[in-house]
Amino acid sequence: MDFALDKKHEMARNLFKDFAENEVKPLAQEVDETETFPRETVDKMAKYGFLGIPVPKEYGGQGCDPLTYVMCVEELSKVCGTTGVIVSAHTSLCIDPILTYGTEEQKQKYLPKLASGEWLGAFGLTEPGAGTDAQGQQTKAVLDGDEWVLNGSKCFITNGKEANVYIIIAVTGTVEKRGRKQKEISSFIVEKGTPGFTFGTKEKKMGIRGSSTYELIFQDCRIPKDNLLGPKGKGFNIAMHTLDGGRIGIAAQALGLAEGALEATVSYVKERKQFGRTIAQFQNTQFQLADMATKVEAAKNLVYRAAMAKATQKSYSVEAAMAKLYAAEVAMEVTTKAVQLHGGYGYIREYDVERMMRDAKITEIYEGTSEVQRMVISGSLLK
Amino acid sequence: MNLEEYKGVFIYAQQVDNELSGISFELLGKAKDLAADLNTNVTAVLIGSDVKNLCDALAEYGADRVIVVDDPELKVYRTEPYTHALASVINEFKPEIMLVGATAIGRDLGPRVSARVATGLTADCTKLEIGDFPLNPGPNQKHNQLLMTRPAFGGNTIATIACPDNRPQMATVRPGVMQRITPVKGAKAEIVEFNPGFTPNKNYVEILDVVKSVTDTVDIMDAKILVSGGRGVGSPENFKILEDLAKAIGGEVSCSRAVVDNGWMPKDLQVGQTGKTVRPQIYFAIGISGAIQHVAGMEESDVIIAINKDETAPIFEVADYGLVGDLNKIVPKLTEAIKEYKANKNAQ
């Protein structure tokens, strides 16, 4: 496998890095402190095409590959985990399923607006009683004439309320599988503003606090029949496939957080003095940094490999799961060590590593916990 | 080109609105030194419309001769007629050295003239002297060359440049660097009127309007004294104590990047790599740690005074005077002390 990035990817990385440094980083502390969705940043990202990176040009996108998209999320997350996840949820969880499973009409209707960033996207699978568990789904969709009628709720939805388009997973009946009655799951495209579709409470979170996390509530919410995404009954496959892609995005977010914390720590230890020496001169610091950097590099290789797998392979579940599992754990470990190396200052909000450590935790949880990733990986070994 | 034909040190006597610019006197001061080394005299080239009354001032500041190009086409500075005027003077009078101020006019006029008379031009010089080129003796070494020293790379490097094979040796000179002489009252210069003829052509631009700036926003790059605050100031409100100090001492407030990033101060007040490069006479660095990016933008200041509670802050490594302590206590006391000092001075 060739890891040498070509010049266009290097240039794209520089673009994302410049943008992140100049436009995103200055707001990161405030976005976290005030739990404000960074709408201005989203609008700027829209202007420069960051919200449609892997979308083909014919649908108004940038026509780039998954690796470019991953580098975008990575560089944004280096300075602001919130901004990273906004792009990731929008691109991987809303655009990608429409691109993969949508009809030509659906693609024409939704992709140009999503890719240009005029509209933002979100994805609703998790429910109060069910995470990545199809049979626990309670939200129902019933066909009534030319309309599907949705009832139920989704929780912890990233980009909730801010997004204009939602991919919603719902139960559309029961089927028999291997002699057992099982719920039939389908997926739908629901637009904000549809009567019967409202938002519940906004979650107050430990990290990624500028990200807008809402409960979605459907009460006799009627959507056109044509808003069924993919074949009826294939919703669970669509959701799982979507999450495979989403995990690469979150892995990139985790990678960015780890890199950001490492960079901040490297510059801090060179400046901070204790006992008349910079703390970079202590062997403990040196060894900690060596371990952190090595793990970050390993995570990066897994994440980029998963992005390349998405570009070239039909199935990339295992690559995505490994990338997310490892990158998330590295993010948590590296940000924790970064705080430790900052000493007391690392625990103070003025220093970025404090926020990065809080932001990192979620990467071990959402879009499949680390435990779920281990199930996916071991499942592929033991099948 | 017969280099021997070129004699004398010439300066471009910049005037705006029929008033001589300060740089003109500074150039005369330097030209006198160079002319003494070369055993020659100093000529000022005065270009404008109805500007003859300015000749005496040029004489008092050291011009032995003034060449006046006076024409209605030269009323307001425009590149083409001024280039024609100065290039014609050079071709006619053949100076050995031609100095121009590195002003917004000189940095336009100088290059265009140098290209027209086909000689080299060294920009924005901070030191001029007569010496040998190359510096080391050898068969090709020439004596009595103008050695032009200038900073480059935003002040990261210094280069000394010569123009051995072309004449005149041309330089633009940074304002505020050369010393003017004490004027000799009543001194007179030889006045030579010269008009090469001005026929407007396609290169003559039209000036639709002249808008003199009413400065409500100060450019920190022009400030003689800067009172600069960093993250250590603590809050936007607390910049009040810096503003008080600036007011008392007659300076302006600037800041570090962290302050701009926090939204406490606007970007145009930012000093440093990503902000502005400043060289005031006094730079107060208050609550600024002194990251290299900041230092790059202010280390050229004549005197740097740092106030910081952290005695290990890198700012103290570039400061001329460092005060370790609480800025909230020191700065207001300093403001009072300066007010008192000035009051006493005025009373004397």
Place this chain on the structure above:
Amino acid sequence: MKIIVCLKQVPDTKGGVQFNPDGTLNRAAMLTIMNPDDKAGLEAALRIKEQYGADVTVLTMGLPKADEMLREALAMGADHAILVTDRLLAGADTWATSSTVAAAIKKLDYDLIITGRQAIDGDTAQVGPQISEHLDIPVISYAQDIKIEGDSVIVQRQYEDRYHVVKAKMPCLITALSELNEPRYMTPGGIFDAFEKEVTVWTRADLTDLDDANIGLKGSPTKIAKASDKVRKGAGETVNLDPDEAVAYLMGKLDEKHLI
């Protein structure tokens, strides 16, 4: 209309400065960026393109690696890119550079040429006006605002304490200040497209309207006698006193050195 924007790839001064043994800059050893004033000039051209319609060609003289910078310009929205590169052109001062660039421009059609005011490596601000002289067209330096009106440009030309509103007939040359605008970012798709486009490469041999006496180190009237890294000034005095004493100490110094 056709616009030519002259760009220079400059060392990023954050990366430190290095020299060849002959005193010229060792550009190959330093990280590089598109010169900021030039980038503002490119942005101005792209805005003219959006507002009035224009074909924008970017042109640079430099090392082969300036290709990257030209692709960045293409990714921002320039239509064509030309790289003038040849060992024979190395070591040029502003006279030789402007002679060479002017010779390249003479091969092209243009209504407007935009250059940056000055490059952050040399800080000379000379090449733009010198190109205009070689091409015998009007120059408006230090542009803080540019408008197009028919076959003319109307430019706010900045001076220390004023600006002139200047009208010039095209073709003409404008030098842009970085204050002119906030240059746009590239787009990811623009980057991918830029690497599909062709960058035209011209060598010395392609520049027919150019005398050998005016190129490279040999054709440069100005010669470097010596160059060195600036000596950083060392630390002065640092005192740790109570506030009253500290102020008294500082006032003493300010008075002693006649600083107030």
